[in-house]
Amino acid sequence: MNSDLPKVLHPLGNVPLVVHAMASGDVVEPERVVVIAGHGADAVEPKVLAYNPDAVVVRQTEQLGTGHAVLQAREALADFEGDAIVVFGDTPFVRPDTIAKMVASRADGNAIVMLGFEAADPGRYGRMIAVGNDLEAIVEAKDASPSQLDITLCNSGLVVADAQMLFDLLQGIGNDNASGEYYLTDIVAAARAQGHSASVVTCDEAETMGINTRAELAHAEQLFQSQKRAEALENGATLTAPDTVFFSFDTHIGRDALIEPNVVFGPSVTIESGATIRAFSHLEGCHVSRGAVVGPYARLRPGAELAENTKVGNFVEVKNANILEGAKVSHLSYIGDATIGARANIGAGTITCNYDGYMKHHTEVGEDAFIGSNTMLVAPVSIGIQAMTASGSVINKNVPNGALALGRAPQVTKLGMALKLFDKLKKTKARRAKEAK
Secondary structure, three states: OOOOOHHHHEEOEEEEEEHHHHHHHHOOOOOOEEEEEOOOHHHHHHHHHHOOOOEEEEEOOOOHHHHHHHHOOOOOOOOOOEEEEEEOEEEEEEEEOHHHHHHHHHHOOEEEOOOEEEOOOOOOOOOEEEOOOOEEEEHHHHHOOOHHOOOOOEEEEEEEHHHHHHHHHHHHHOOOOOOOOOOOOHHHHHHHHOOEEEEEEEOHHHHOOOOHHHHHHHHHHEEEEEEEHHHHHOOOOOOOOOOOOOOOOOOEOOOOOOOOOEEOOOOOOEEOOOOOOOOOOOEEOOEEEEEEEOOOOOOOOOOEEOOOOOOOOOEEEEEEEEEEEOOOOEEEOOOEEEOOOOOOEOOOOOOOEEEOOOOEOEEEEOOEEEEOOOEEEEEOOOOOOOEEEOOOEEEOOOOOOOEEEEOOOOOOOOOOHHHHHHHHHHHHHHHHHHOOO
C-alpha cells in the first residue's frame, strides 16, 4: 500500500478493511472472535475492539505464512469446542450468505470446507484440485505444475473446520515450498492423508477480491458504493443521481427518503422514511427523522438529532444538538451543543457560542421561540417558551418565557458625516498615491 498505516486499517466505506471481514462472519453469531494481528498490531487492536469489544487480538510477531498466522489463535481457543471460520482482513466482499453456506457444508459432515471460485484469470491464485465438490488438495501457483496451472477453480483462503482439528493439522505442516512459508492450504492434503473429508463451496469471484494496492482499494470503493446505492434503491429510497451519492458501511436509509445529488454520508448516519436530504450536504454521526428536510449545502456532525418535520437549510451546521419537532434552522447558522424546542424558528446567521476556549456549554431554546437573525447565543444560556430575541443581539443571560430580549448597542445617526468621511478618505488616497511616485 506504500503507507505507514497497516493494510487492514485502510478505510473502505469509512471503516477499516478488517471490520468488513469481521462483519461477514456476524451472520453465524460466533461465540468468539479472534483477530491475528501482525504488522502494526498496536494500531489494529483498538479498531478491532471498537467494532467488537469482546474480540481477542493475538499478536503474530513473526510473519511466516497464513498457516502460521492461524496457528497463533490456538492458545486463545484452547478451551473452545466447535468450528473455526477463517477469514482474511484484506478481503472485504465475502457475503454473509457465503459464510453461511460454508457453515452448512460443514454441518453436513465435511471435515474441512474451503471457499473457491472460478477465476477469469487464475494467475497467482492457488489451484483447487477437486472432483465435483470433493476437494483433494490445493496447490499454490508458485508450486503448481503446468497442467495444474490450467485449472481455473481457485482458492480464496477461507476455511471452516473443527477448531482443534485445524490446529492439529497446522502443527504438522511444513514450509518446504517456493515461498518458504507455512501455507494454510496444506491442511487439505494433511486432512486427506488422515482419512478426513474436504469439500469446496464456491462463490462469485468478486467476493474474493483482496486489497493489496491503492489502485485496488480505489476499485474496491467503487464496488462498495455501487452495492450500497443498489441496496438503497432496492429498499425504496429515491436517489436522483445515484453515482454522486456516497455511503458509509453503516448508513441506513429508510424507504421513500429522497436523496438529491452530491450527498456524502459519513459513519453512523440513519435517515428515516420520508426524509429529504438535499444536494451537496454532508452528514455523519446523526439521525434524521421522518419528514425532516436537510440542505442544500448543510452539514450535520456527530450528535445531531433531527426530530420529525424539522428543517435544516442551506449553509447550516449542526453538532451535538437536538432539533425538536417542527423547528427550523433555515440558513447560515451554527447550532452546537444545544436543544432547539419544538416549532422554534432560528433566524439566519444565528450562532450558539458554545466554546469558551476550554469547555463546551449548552444552549436551550424553548418551544415556539423566535430567534432573530444574526443573534449570538452565548452559552450557557436559556431562551424561554415563546420568547424572542431581537436581530443582531448578543444574548448572554437567560430569557424568561414570553419575553423579548435585546442585546445590541443603540444606533447613532450623524447627519452629513458620511459625505465628510468619504471626502477625507478620497484626499488621503490621492496624497499617498502622489507620495508613492
